[in-house]
Amino acid sequence: MTAEQAVLDAHYMARALELARKGLYTTHPNPRVGCVIVRDGQIVGEGWHERTGEPHAEPNALRAAGEKARGATVYVTLEPCSHHGRTPPCADALVSAGVARVVAGMQDPNPEVAGRGMQRLAQAGIDIRSGVLESQARALNPGFLKRMEHGLPFVRVKLAMSLDGRTAMASGESQWITGPAARAAVQRLRAEASVVLTGADTVLADGARLTVRAAELGLDEETTALVMSRPPLRVLIDGRLRVPLNAPFFKAGPALVITCVTPENQFPRGPECLVVPGVEGQVDLRSALVALAARGVNDVLVEAGPSLAGAFAQQGLVDEYVIFVAGKFLGSAARPLLDWPLEKLADAPQLKITDMRAVGDDWRVTAIPVPAASV
């Protein structure tokens, strides 16, 4: 392959990635995928996957290209599928359309595909290339990849704190530590997630509802409509079923309760309840995540108090922290970010700060845990 071809491949794949991002709020449990079809140096078709059950990115782009797809090069952010799922195999559609070359961002980790899509194309005499802008293609779908590769959802913990690392006054008063821009960013994090998860303490103490509020998203009308057409599932971890059915959380719409009490103690009528293992009224969080992944949950946003957020952190279940930092001191009587007692500095978990940016008057810090072995 010439250097010129490599540059062109990266150029068109960047456009396919841009298209895939249009599915940010709607595709799950499916991945976000974009596709561009190029013939004689011209884009003749573009497509992206909008939601599960609807056509994948490739048939959408093929429809846009029509007869011009014959002999063309197809750029797709994820390997074309080879299986009959809710929709027919895209690899077959590409073969039937007579495309000459297919360039993929990455292999599909779905065991039903896992290389068979590219293999099918190659067998049909189509020129193939994979791994173009792969790290960006992977970054599009952290939850889908984590679920396919590890049987767990991607867990993002959102926290909001003062400059002295406090989240609420001793009384519990916390509205609002951060400003409106940060709160809009939180709304978008909720919208992106498959599940927004919290604990009984937060729901009981703050009357939290954890809904996505259209007016606070700060998105254009079309995207807001997309977001509101598929709100995330709200999940409550409530080991002892302490939250009453008349709590605002339950009145705000469908919710799933994850508990560890015996089935006969569940709500007789009310929200769906999932029973997982637990000890002394404490839900085993890993089991809860495994159960969510089995239901096709890709991304979990944890918005909880120091106890539940601390438990996720201590058990090594967090993939990413998003921490909003406000220019305030709340003082030493205020509540800490995480309940995580540590004695020695040597035991302090190491995080890698991957991004830091201003959001209105506040700052948003993104950090990922560094595995102990690599510290």
Ligand SMILES: Nc1nc(O)c(N)c(N[C@@H]2O[C@H](COP(=O)(O)O)[C@@H](O)[C@H]2O)n1
């Ligand atoms: N290459 C590709 N493009 C898309 O637009 C896609 N949505 C996928 N998804 C893959 O197919 C599986 C879902 O299939 P159904 O929607 O049920 O037919 C998904 O798990 C991916 O492996 N791939």
Ligand SMILES: [Zn+2]
């Ligand atoms: Zn497909």
